[in-house]
Amino acid sequence: MANSNSLIEARGLTRRFGPNLAVDNLSFKLAQGEILGLLGPNGAGKSTTMKMLTGNLAPSEGEVLIHGQSLRDHEVRAKQHMGYLPEQPPLYPELSVDEYLRYCAGLHGIRGRDRAAAMESAKRDCGLSDVGPRVIGNLSKGFQQRVGLAQAIIHRPSVVVLDEPTVGLDPIQIREIRKLIRDLRANHSVILSSHILPEIQAVCGRVAIISRGKLVYDAAIDELGKESTLIVGFARPPDSAELSSIGGVSKVSVQANGQMVLSLDKGADPREALVNRAVDQDWGLLELRLQSKTLEEIFVELTSGEAAAAEQQMRYEEAA
Amino acid sequence: MKNIFAIADHETRRIFVSPLAWSILGISQAIFGYIYAGAVIQYLRNTDTANQSVGVSDYVGTGLYGSATIILLLIMPLMTMRLFSEERKSGTLTLLFSAPVTLIEIVLGKFLGVMVFVSAMLGLLALMPAALLPAVSLDLGRLAAGLLGILLLTMAFASCGLFISSLTREPTIAAVGTFAALLLIWLLKMPANFDTPFASLFDYLSLISHYQNLITGLFDSSDVAYYLLFTALFLWLTVIRLDMERN
Numbered sequence: 359m360a361n362s363n364s365l366i367e368a369r370g371l372t373r374r375f376g377p378n379l380a381v382d383n384l385s386f387k388l389a390q391g392e393i394l395g396l397l398g399p400n401g402a403g404k405s406t407t408m409k410m411l412t413g414n415l416a417p418s419e420g421e422v423l424i425h426g427q428s429l430r431d432h433e434v435r436a437k438q439h440m441g442y443l444p445e446q447p448p449l450y451p452e453l454s455v456d457e458y459l460r461y462c463a464g465l466h467g468i469r470g471r472d473r474a475a476a477m478e479s480a481k482r483d484c485g486l487s488d489v490g491p492r493v494i495g496n497l498s499k500g501f502q503q504r505v506g507l508a509q510a511i512i513h514r515p516s517v518v519v520l521d522e523p524t525v526g527l528d529p530i531q532i533r534e535i536r537k538l539i540r541d542l543r544a545n546h547s548v549i550l551s552s553h554i555l556p557e558i559q560a561v562c563g564r565v566a567i568i569s570r571g572k573l574v575y576d577a578a579i580d581e582l583g584k585e586s587t588l589i590v591g592f593a594r595p596p597d598s599a600e601l602s603s604i605g606g607v608s609k610v611s612v613q614a615n616g617q618m619v620l621s622l623d624k625g626a627d628p629r630e631a632l633v634n635r636a637v638d639q640d641w642g643l644l645e646l647r648l649q650s651k652t653l654e655e656i657f658v659e660l661t662s663g664e665a666a667a668a669e670q671q672m673r674y675e676e677a678a
Numbered sequence: 679m680k681n682i683f684a685i686a687d688h689e690t691r692r693i694f695v696s697p698l699a700w701s702i703l704g705i706s707q708a709i710f711g712y713i714y715a716g717a718v719i720q721y722l723r724n725t726d727t728a729n730q731s732v733g734v735s736d737y738v739g740t741g742l743y744g745s746a747t748i749i750l751l752l753i754m755p756l757m758t759m760r761l762f763s764e765e766r767k768s769g770t771l772t773l774l775f776s777a778p779v780t781l782i783e784i785v786l787g788k789f790l791g792v793m794v795f796v797s798a799m800l801g802l803l804a805l806m807p808a809a810l811l812p813a814v815s816l817d818l819g820r821l822a823a824g825l826l827g828i829l830l831l832t833m834a835f836a837s838c839g840l841f842i843s844s845l846t847r848e849p850t851i852a853a854v855g856t857f858a859a860l861l862l863i864w865l866l867k868m869p870a871n872f873d874t875p876f877a878s879l880f881d882y883l884s885l886i887s888h889y890q891n892l893i894t895g896l897f898d899s900s901d902v903a904y905y906l907l908f909t910a911l912f913l914w915l916t917v918i919r920l921d922m923e924r925n
Binding site for chain 1: 680684685687688692696768769770771772773776778779780
């Protein structure tokens with residue numbers, strides 16, 4: 359993933375709706391082959407961010423670069439490299455799947471002989487080969503979602519932006535759509551928004567958490583399980599330096615309630631060594647707990663307080 | 679340019695798969711046919727007393743094309759109401775906004791799409807007087823001027839309807855709004871008859887004043903320019919409105 363060749367880059371994206379700040383100074387890059395999961399509680403600014411990334415909403419400040427082209431200055435060229443599936447798939451229920459995809463291909467400048475090939479491969483990738491002549495309005499929700507996805511990838515864009523692609527689907531359809539997204543990784547970079555944590559964990563290589571319009575977390579998903587801490591409490595606490603001399607402990611911090619939090623090297627488990635040392639030196643061990651952070655913990659930690667505060671504020675504003 | 683045609687093609691296709699378009703086409707042709715037949719019969723009856731200066735092209739053609747404008751005033755808001763409002767309501771506007779096409783291409787594509795439908799209707803309208811060709815000699819120039827007038831008038835109607843459709847997300851509101859706006863601009867003819875210093879301005883602005891020259895076979899480039907400017911103005915306003923939507 360250490361690819362410096364970024365396909366989409368957001369620089370200081372900010373969006374105001376009147377006095378409300380929906381997205382605040384958001385910056386990130388996405389490299390080829392990455393799947394970025396955009397997480398956040400409802401109303402955190404996920405959809406607004408995605409609309410700005412796809413040129414459906416002009417940012418108040420900042421800019422978006424797609425394939426090195428600025429979305430503001432070279433709108434048409436930048437959009438050629440972008441596929442977007444909004445929360446509500448943009449479908450015409452009165453058209454057949456083939457008619458619809460033919461139009462989408464045309465909109466992206468795919469014409470003549472290439473068009474049939476593009477439609478064929480998009481339908482194959484999204485499992486739509488058998489429903490080509492059917493009218494979209496008569497298809498099930500899951501199939502409609504696939505048609506929306508086919509629309510987003512028909513021109514083989516380098517970046518695909520999907521806004522809550524599995525909302526309203528049954529568990530089997532969700533699995534299929536997830537598999538489809540994972541398969542997309544081979545040729546596209548994907549940005550996916552969701553408020554469903556397991557979905558992000560199942561599909562994405564990288565997670566970004568947005569809370570109240572700010573990017574509060576951005577890390578590869580492999581980093582998650584490895585980040586564990588040891589929480590210890592002593593009756594007669596030793597010096598921090600003494601604790602960090604134990605093999606595997608990288609950092610020691612003392613909390614206000616006297617508990618000590620030891621950050622550990624990846625994969626290290628110094629619990630036994632620590633207990634032996636505590637007995638030898640008579641520290642009076644009271645508590646020993648290994649904690650590995652899950653995505654959910656990180657998410658709740660980063661968003662819950664603020665989300666609750668935001669909700670409270672909204673209620674006040676409504677009441678006023 | 680190709681993008682305009684892609685959007686126009688799609689728009690025309692959608693118009694022709696909707697039952698609304700076919701029913702409007704059917705009903706309007708029935709009414710046009712009724713007026714046409716009435717005009718022909720009336721001309722036949724009065725043929726003895728008819729003044730030599732009132733020819734058959736004049737009587738039938740002018741009568742038919744004159745009444746057609748009123749029917750088109752009723753029909754056009756219905757044809758244009760869905761263009762943007764429905765796309766906004768169903769979320770499909772996102773497809774156009776995310777695609778590598780400019781706003782001007784979107785607006786021109788939609789306009790062209792609806793004009794293809796209108797042309798089909800006007801083509802049928804042109805065939806009615808043409809049915810008299812084997813029997814009588816018609817003043818084709820005069821009929822052509824009248825038909826050109828109708829085409830220009832519907833372009834003006836369509837552009838205004840397109841703009842109003844871009845303002846709302848409810849097709850019915852777009853239809854009512856378009857009808858009201860067109861009727862008001864049409865009725866500027868009324869204050870033009872009052873004795874005010876602005877009378878000539880009102881007369882110039884009214885949608886129908888310029889048509890009266892064309893229908894009598896008088897081709898004046900200033901009348902044509904009026905309709906073209908009217909159309910361009912509303913198409914431009916639509917582009918601005920769509921741009922505002924993103925900001």
